[in-house]
Amino acid sequence: MMTSDDSSVVDWSRDTQKLAVIAWVSFLTAAVMTLVCFAFVDPLLIIDALADDNSIGREAGYSVGFFFFWIGCLVSSWLTARLIRRKRRWPQRVVESTR
Amino acid sequence: MSEVSIPVEQVGLYRSEGKIYPREVKGRYASLRKLAVVVLLGLFYFGPFLTWSSRQAILFDLPARKFYLFGLTLWPQDFLYLALLLILAAISLFFFTALAGRLWCGYACPQTVWTEAFVWIEQWFEGDRSKRMKLDKAPMSMAKFWRKAGKQVSWITLALLTGFCFVGYFYPVRELAADMVAFELGGWALFWVLFYAFATYGNAGFMREQVCKYMCPYARFQSSMFDRDTLIITYDERRGEPRGGRRRGTDRAAAGIGDCVDCTLCVQVCPTGIDIREGLQYECIACAACIDACNGVMDKVGYDRGLIRYSTEHAMNGQPTRILRLRVIIYSLLLAILAGLFMTSLATRPPVIMDVLKDRNALYRDVGRAGIQNTYRLHVLNKQSQPVRYLLTVSGPEGATIETPVAIDVPPESMVEWPVAVNVPHESAIGGQHIVFSLARDDGQVMISETSRFRGPAIR
Numbered sequence: 086m087m088t089s090d091d092s093s094v095v096d097w098s099r100d101t102q103k104l105a106v107i108a109w110v111s112f113l114t115a116a117v118m119t120l121v122c123f124a125f126v127d128p129l130l131i132i133d134a135l136a137d138d139n140s141i142g143r144e145a146g147y148s149v150g151f152f153f154f155w156i157g158c159l160v161s162s163w164l165t166a167r168l169i170r171r172k173r174r175w176p177q178r179v180v181e182s183t184r
Numbered sequence: 185m186s187e188v189s190i191p192v193e194q195v196g197l198y199r200s201e202g203k204i205y206p207r208e209v210k211g212r213y214a215s216l217r218k219l220a221v222v223v224l225l226g227l228f229y230f231g232p233f234l235t236w237s238s239r240q241a242i243l244f245d246l247p248a249r250k251f252y253l254f255g256l257t258l259w260p261q262d263f264l265y266l267a268l269l270l271i272l273a274a275i276s277l278f279f280f281t282a283l284a285g286r287l288w289c290g291y292a293c294p295q296t297v298w299t300e301a302f303v304w305i306e307q308w309f310e311g312d313r314s315k316r317m318k319l320d321k322a323p324m325s326m327a328k329f330w331r332k333a334g335k336q337v338s339w340i341t342l343a344l345l346t347g348f349c350f351v352g353y354f355y356p357v358r359e360l361a362a363d364m365v366a367f368e369l370g371g372w373a374l375f376w377v378l379f380y381a382f383a384t385y386g387n388a389g390f391m392r393e394q395v396c397k398y399m400c401p402y403a404r405f406q407s408s409m410f411d412r413d414t415l416i417i418t419y420d421e422r423r424g425e426p427r428g429g430r431r432r433g434t435d436r437a438a439a440g441i442g443d444c445v446d447c448t449l450c451v452q453v454c455p456t457g458i459d460i461r462e463g464l465q466y467e468c469i470a471c472a473a474c475i476d477a478c479n480g481v482m483d484k485v486g487y488d489r490g491l492i493r494y495s496t497e498h499a500m501n502g503q504p505t506r507i508l509r510l511r512v513i514i515y516s517l518l519l520a521i522l523a524g525l526f527m528t529s530l531a532t533r534p535p536v537i538m539d540v541l542k543d544r545n546a547l548y549r550d551v552g553r554a555g556i557q558n559t560y561r562l563h564v565l566n567k568q569s570q571p572v573r574y575l576l577t578v579s580g581p582e583g584a585t586i587e588t589p590v591a592i593d594v595p596p597e598s599m600v601e602w603p604v605a606v607n608v609p610h611e612s613a614i615g616g617q618h619i620v621f622s623l624a625r626d627d628g629q630v631m632i633s634e635t636s637r638f639r640g641p642a643i644r
Contacts, residue, residue: 124260148375
């Protein structure tokens with residue numbers, strides 16, 4: 086197969102594809118969730134509710150909130166990808182003939 | 185048998201430098217993209233440094249929860265506008281996709297733009313395709329080491345600069361720069377600079393079009409915005425087939441062959457590695473590299489340009505292409521309505537914004553007979569062009585009174601910080617409860633109110 090002129094670009098395996106899709110889609114979702122969530126909720130309110138530490142600023146709240154959402158989305162996406170996987174792969178020649 | 189020889193190394197999007205025949209290399213669309221990349225990267229890198237009436241022009245000041253967009257100051261209460269703006273952007277994307285296909289992907293997507301910039305760096309250090317392949321196969325030498333190291337250092341520098349400018353949209357950039365130079369950058373700011381730099385380096389340096397092929401959700405959904413009148417990059421099969429090599433000057437009609445000389449350049453320049461001659465594929469990011477490549481070849485063999493071109497499915501089948509379709513009309517109607525909504529709601533925003541920040545240093549203070557005291561910092565923003573006197577009242581906890589002065593003069597178009605102490609008698613100041621601050625212009629008309637928390641001791 087002809088490839089583009091860059092040797093660093095190679096086609097990814099199915100597993101790499103899955104991993105990349107899961108990571109990226111949950112990243113985007115988490116970014117949107119963070120935006121919407123912290124537009125309405127001042128992270129200081131959450132920090133105040135959880136800890137009595139006035140040295141924790143808003144930046145920490147936003148950042149931890151983002152990673153909280155990202156991890157949640159990652160777990161959900163990963164489980165979805167695991168659970169809806171076909172039990173058995175199609176025989177190779179069927180795949181070819183249907184393309 | 186002498187076939188038309190097509191020098192493989194002359195044409196191509198990623199190999200446009202150090203060529204023997206630069207005239208053919210400069211495709212129209214490659215130049216367009218170059219222009220787009222320079223303009224967009226310029227906007228991105230200089231954006232944080234723009235000033236507007238002595239402050240940063242574009243600043244999503246997350247620590248202070250204020251968004252500055254040139255003359256506009258948005259507060260979290262104004263989230264509606266940001267949401268509307270994002271929805272407007274999304275519908276514009278749909279609109280342009282329906283009309284002209286993946287223009288976004290080919291010219292404006294950050295993934296495309298930074299990949300292009302990283303490829304330029306790579307080319308500058310390692311040369312064109314064949315040189316890079318040769319270099320990669322060659323044993324390690326000083327020359328190879330310096331080329332590779334130079335590329336990596338430049339990539340990392342650009343990535344760090346990108347991360348820095350990105351964070352500069354969310355954090356006052358001058359402070360950020362000063363902290364960075366003094367190595368005093370605080371935890372999270374530094375973390376996000378590094379995180380964004382790492383993402384840039386990975387996405388633009390290594391993953392590149394794999395992101396478009398496998399990871400991008402838009403790539404998978406764009407087909408639902410396409411119809412037979414959408415501008416796509418397409419190979420003119422009726423003109424090109426049957427493809428094949430031929431001698432120079434062969435009579436195509438007599439030989440029964442089409443215009444495609446099967447040089448496979450269109451495949452070689454494709455960053456996603458597809459063959460456009462097999463029809464529209466979802467991997468195609470509409471970068472138009474194949475158009476540039478094919479046009480160069482067509483010029484060389486003396487055929488008409490446009491064997492691969494921007495066209496529509498209808499046009500390819502000899503049917504008329506309609507620009508105004510239901511889909512386009514709906515998208516433009518939605519755009520017009522939302523834009524109108526955005527503008528009118530922006531124009532009729534209340535002329536004052538108040539933000540109530542609870543003093544975090546003390547939850548509450550027992551002030552003896554006066555009861556329990558909470559202190560707040562009020563930010564009062566007067567958006568009018570004349571000074572206004574505002575009067576403050578509180579309601580919520582029974583018997584709440586303001587100990588500090590209740591009137592404040594706010595200069596035109598500016599914000600004052602206003603410390604306010606509120607006392608609540610002991611019997612009603614129990615636990616946490618809502619307190620409403622109402623701000624009225626001195627003509628008595630209540631204009632806005634904000635809710636905060638009043639804290640007292642837990643039930644005794």
